[in-house]
Structures are given as structure tokens and as C-alpha cells.
Amino acid sequence: MPHPSALHQETELLLSVSQGDERAFTAIYNHYHQRLGTHIYRITKSTELAEEVVHDVFLKIWLNRETLVNVENFPVYLYVISKNAALNCLKRAAREKALTTELDADFDQISLPGTPEDDYRYILIDEAIDRLPPQQRQAYLLARHERLSYMEVAQRMNLSKETVKKYLQIATGFISEYIIKRLIISTLIVLQYSF
Incomplete structure (x- = not known):
């Protein structure tokens, strides 16, 4: 007391x-x-x-x-x-993680002829990353590929931690959308040739 x-x-x-x-x-x-x-x-x-x-x-x-x-x-x-x-x-972090898990689930549910799924997944992710604006791309690569924390990415890029978080949210959303759109197109092509 x-x-x-x-x-x-x-x-x-x-x-x-x-x-x-x-x-x-x-x-x-x-x-x-x-x-x-x-x-x-x-x-x-x-x-x-x-x-x-x-x-x-x-x-x-x-x-x-x-x-x-x-x-x-x-x-x-x-x-x-x-x-x-x-x-x-924790809820916010879970939502961010769910985006990545959702992407993995989408890939698991579709098989594409002639291309191993994992290879195709990485091709699409790389394509999406290449289409990001330079700052978002750099933040994404530092966080996801080099496994740096928000704070470390912020220090490396001379940005605030909040800006880094925003970049990663936007980048993750864009990559998800890009991959899902490409998967839909690929699925339609596969269906077209299977009839």
C-alpha cells in the first residue's frame, strides 16, 4: 500500500x-x-x-x-x-497477419497447369512488389525480407514509425489485391481451356 x-x-x-x-x-x-x-x-x-x-x-x-x-x-x-x-x-496485428494468411489460403486452393504453385506465388508477389511506389517498396522489403522491426525500418529510411506502418498497410493491401486479381484471371484462363 x-x-x-x-x-x-x-x-x-x-x-x-x-x-x-x-x-x-x-x-x-x-x-x-x-x-x-x-x-x-x-x-x-x-x-x-x-x-x-x-x-x-x-x-x-x-x-x-x-x-x-x-x-x-x-x-x-x-x-x-x-x-x-x-x-x-493485438487485434490490429491479427488483422495484418490475417491478410497474409488469406493470401496463402488463396494459393493453396488453386493449382495452375505447367507452373508449380510456390513458383507462381513468388512470381506474383515479386510482380506486385515491383509495382509499389519506391518508398513503400523499400519499407516492405526491409520489413518482410530483412525482417526488420517498424522502428528499425523507420531509422533506416529516416521516417517516423507511424509512416512505416502506413506504408506497410498500403503495400500489403496492394499486393493482396494484385495477387487476387491475377489469380482470378489465371483461374478464368484455366477454366476456359478445360471446356
């Missing part, structure tokens, strides 16, 4: 944060960010996602700082919003 004076000091800090005091915010951040990161890591099982969620949670707290005066138990408040943020982050 925290000492009463520590609770009083935290209440004063939160009041200062609600009034826009950046030093008070830094003090709250320094006090909680590591524990919060550990808590979120238990949910996400990913250091990168945990860092991202901690950053997002504290950004949200700062942007909504006026509401802190209504918070009675800050640690509980912090853990609840961070848990929700972590679960949302």
Missing part, C-alpha cells in the same frame, strides 16, 4: 499535469512507464508492441490531461486503459 504522503504527492502531480505541466507529466511517465511496459508485455508477448502501447497510452493521457482531475485511482486507471490499448493493438 503506497504511503499516504506518496498518494498526496501523486494527486498533486496529476493536478499539475491536468493544467499542462510538462515536468509533472515527465515525472509520472518516469514513475510508471517501465512497470506499464512489463504489464503490457505480459499481454502482447512482444517488446515492440509493448513499447508502442506505452507510447500510445501516455500520449492519450497527455492529450486528455484535463480529465485527470476526475481520476481517483491513477494506477488502476492506467492499467485499465493500457490493457484496452494492448488488446486493440
Whole structure:
């Protein structure tokens, strides 16, 4: 149980944060960010996602700082919003992964004469990657082929992590669409010659 004076000091800090005091915010951040990161890591099982969620949670707290005066138990408040943020982050990551899995499933369901499926898959992926704008292509290749994290790609390309994430989302969507369209065309050709 925290000492009463520590609770009083935290209440004063939160009041200062609600009034826009950046030093008070830094003090709250320094006090909680590591524990919060550990808590979120238990949910996400990913250091990168945990860092991202901690950053997002504290950004949200700062942007909504006026509401802190209504918070009675800050640690509980912090853990609840961070848990929700972590679960949302996992859902987003699952949706991104589902796109790739969906592509694999599409390939598994179709066999094309004269071309081994795996070869055809890589041909289509390469074609789609070649059609991406240069920045998106570079981000995609660094993330998917070199297995770099968002942060590493951002540093390598001198971009923000958010921009890298956006590039990867757009690139993945384009590649999916391109491959599905090509699969439909190939399927129609196969059907045409089988009658």
C-alpha cells in the first residue's frame, strides 16, 4: 500500500499535469512507464508492441490531461486503459497477419497447369512488389525480407514509425489485391481451356 504522503504527492502531480505541466507529466511517465511496459508485455508477448502501447497510452493521457482531475485511482486507471490499448493493438496485428494468411489460403486452393504453385506465388508477389511506389517498396522489403522491426525500418529510411506502418498497410493491401486479381484471371484462363 503506497504511503499516504506518496498518494498526496501523486494527486498533486496529476493536478499539475491536468493544467499542462510538462515536468509533472515527465515525472509520472518516469514513475510508471517501465512497470506499464512489463504489464503490457505480459499481454502482447512482444517488446515492440509493448513499447508502442506505452507510447500510445501516455500520449492519450497527455492529450486528455484535463480529465485527470476526475481520476481517483491513477494506477488502476492506467492499467485499465493500457490493457484496452494492448488488446486493440493485438487485434490490429491479427488483422495484418490475417491478410497474409488469406493470401496463402488463396494459393493453396488453386493449382495452375505447367507452373508449380510456390513458383507462381513468388512470381506474383515479386510482380506486385515491383509495382509499389519506391518508398513503400523499400519499407516492405526491409520489413518482410530483412525482417526488420517498424522502428528499425523507420531509422533506416529516416521516417517516423507511424509512416512505416502506413506504408506497410498500403503495400500489403496492394499486393493482396494484385495477387487476387491475377489469380482470378489465371483461374478464368484455366477454366476456359478445360471446356
